Amino acid sequence: MRAQLARVDAVLVQAVIAAALSFAHLHDIASAAGQDGWKAWAYPVSVDLLLVAAWRRLRSGEDKAVAWCWFVIALAASLGANVATAGLLDMNAVPAWLRILVAGWPAVAFLGGMLLAHSAPAPVEDEPERQDTTEATLELPAEHTEEPAPTPAPVPPAVSVPAALVEHARKVAADHLSRTGTPIDTPTLRARLGVPVPMADAVAAHL
Incomplete structure (x- = not known):
């Protein structure tokens, strides 16, 4: 447990140090580009928030193309500021293109934040079941014709x-x-008696 806490503390400390350094570099670049006062402090906040928003969208798995686009833009802004403050740029004579990039960053960050916040795909609604407009044909039962009862043989x-x-x-x-x-x-019996068939049958019934 202590080893795990130690690893977490080390990662947290490392993240805080890296964020502070990146924050300071972005502030220095914004200040050198003519953004003084509170505006110089707002630039690193804007870059880091856009980076976090893009990373969260990547983790959510929704619209990864847009998330990757703005993640790379925010990472390039942060990484560019860190590299520029390593002595490769004269902080007292910032070129015009860098001033243009810094001045235009708020609009870019605003656009990225809005797209990341509102470009989530709308939930797909189930299509209503297509109603069958064909009239159902009602089959009438066949008329039952009763067969005439057989006529009983005459008794x-x-x-x-x-x-x-x-x-x-x-x-x-x-x-x-x-x-x-x-x-x-x-x-x-009929031949011996000499009687008709009905009479012979009647006599045979009495025998």
């Missing part, structure tokens, strides 16, 4: 069989059974 009228005929038919049937060993059938 033949009941045939009155005389008792004497039934008795005679029994004797004929017994005689047929004794001779052939099989019960008499209706056609044979």
Whole structure:
């Protein structure tokens, strides 16, 4: 735990020292370019804030092209000020192009900050489901046609069989059974009795 805290403290101290040096170099360049008083102190704040805003946009993963553009611009401004104060530039005779860059920086930083703050992609709204304007065709159920009920077969009228005929038919049937060993059938019974088919059926029903 102590080792971790020590690493964090070392990184924090290093970041503070680097930020202070960069801040001072930017202040010196702005002051040498004719921006005196509070304006010279506002320049390093503007550069560092633009750098942080661009880095945060890169970390968020949104619109990385814009974020990289302004991150490089802010880094170039900070790095350029650090290199320029290393004795490569006469601080008492700043060239005109540097004065122009310093004077135009507020507008550039304002534009970058606005683009980074308001160029986040708008959330994509779900397209409303396309309503089908085609009228649905309602299929009417087929008309159910009831088939006519089959006409029942006409019931033949009941045939009155005389008792004497039934008795005679029994004797004929017994005689047929004794001779052939099989019960008499209706056609044979009708032929032996000499009666029509309805009468023969009625007599056979009584046997």
